[in-house]
Amino acid sequence: MNKLLLLYLVLGTAIIGMAQESPVLDNGQPESSEPQEVFPEIRITSFDSIPNEPKVEARFSYVKDTISYEEWIAIELRGNSSLRYPKKSYDLEIRVDSTSETSKDLQLGSMRSDDDWILNSVYNEPLKLRSYFSNQLWSEMVASRDTAGTRNGQAGIKADFVEVYLNDAYQGIYLLSEQVDRKLLKVKKMQGDTVRGLIYKAGSYADGTNFRKAETFSNALPIWSGFEMDYPYENFESHWEELYKFVDLVVNGNEKSFAATVNKELDLDNAIDYFIFINLLRATDNMGKNYFLARRDVESPFYLIPWDLDGVLGTIQDGKRISTTNDILTNGLFDRLFAENPWNYRERLKERWKALRAHELELDKMLERLRSIH
Secondary structure: OHHHHHHHHHHHHHHHHHHHHOOOOOOOOOOOOOOOOOOOEEEEEEOOOOOOOOOEEEEEEEEEOOEEEEEEEEEEEOOOHHHHOOOOOEEEEEEOOOOOOOEOOEEOOOOOEEOEEEEEOOOOOOOOOHHHHHHHHHHHHHHOOOOOOOOOOOOOOOEEEEEEEEOOEEEEEEEEEOOOOHHHHOOOOOEOOEOOOEEEEEOOOOOOOOOOOOOOOOOOOOEEOOEEEEEOOEOOEOOOHHHHHHHHHHHHOOHHHHHHHHHHHEOHHHHHHHHHHHHHHOOOOOOOOOEEEEEOOOOOOEEEEEOOOOOOOOEOOOOOEOOOOOOOOOOHHHHHHHHHOHHHHHHHHHHHHHHHHHOOOOHHHHHHHHHHHO
16 A cells, blocks of 8 residues: 555656646736637627526537537536636537527537537636646546446547637637536437436535445435436436445445445446546545446446546645645545455556556656646
8 A cells, every 4th residue: 555655646746746836837827818729719699697597598609710600509607616706617508599499419629519518617727727638638548448348438528628708708718528428428328217327426525425325315306415317317207226236335235245246336447547547636526526427238337437627736626726645535435445455456456557657647748748738
């Protein structure tokens, strides 16, 4: 454990120190300055003030080089604590016209064709690069493994920087990104009343999302112990049975049953990557919330997808700088995996860390990526 901790701390200190102190990266460039790169331009014309919910109709234009779109959208504010920021984030849906609630897919930038999009203000990110860098890094880490059979969708979201105008007023640089959903992850659809694939979102800190307690559940409710029922949720009916079974195994299962079945309930390679990833970035807001648990079909184990990666690399979610590098971020799931070592978890964790440090997580490579994004 001590050697593994040392590796975490050496890399974490270097990365966090670079992100906080490097004059190359943190040059204090104000939000209103013209960006050096020409980003795609998004213009939104709203006929009413944009509320938290429900969505209101608006006009939307997207221009990148020779590509341009003019569309109707439905738009609302998004976020929780970020709602208090003067620069707002938005959730938008592309619509076929101004009178219909029927959505339409649109190809934007390097991302998939889809109808649901997020405009992240990155207001709390001093350098405007943490979320972008972190999501790219996660995708690279997952791509370096052979994960055939567990899933065949994307490992996480893609995003592009854009410049946004709202009613002709310049709003600054935003991060346009995909949504984590069934389509992105290629989770199998329901067949009649039969649930095949599942997606749960860890939306708030609670005993369930921290894997500390398996509380009773009700399928009549869309939330349970910090989790939100993401898919499927139809006719006001949730499906908590499989998640409850998994959390109960972690919290209450005896050592023998945990060792025998945890690999069937959880993709251990993915869990190892997630643990390394969160501690590398010191993503303090992504162990007890801000992740998804997905299962592609009934034969597949759950796997983790990170979400909302703004409080990383030396900052927390409100943008405040925190220089801590001597702790380990964990929860009840990772505590038990390390303590009981099922399926040789500790050795696999150590070997994966060594392999990643030689390639995807090599220090100079990550520093250069951060500089190139900035």
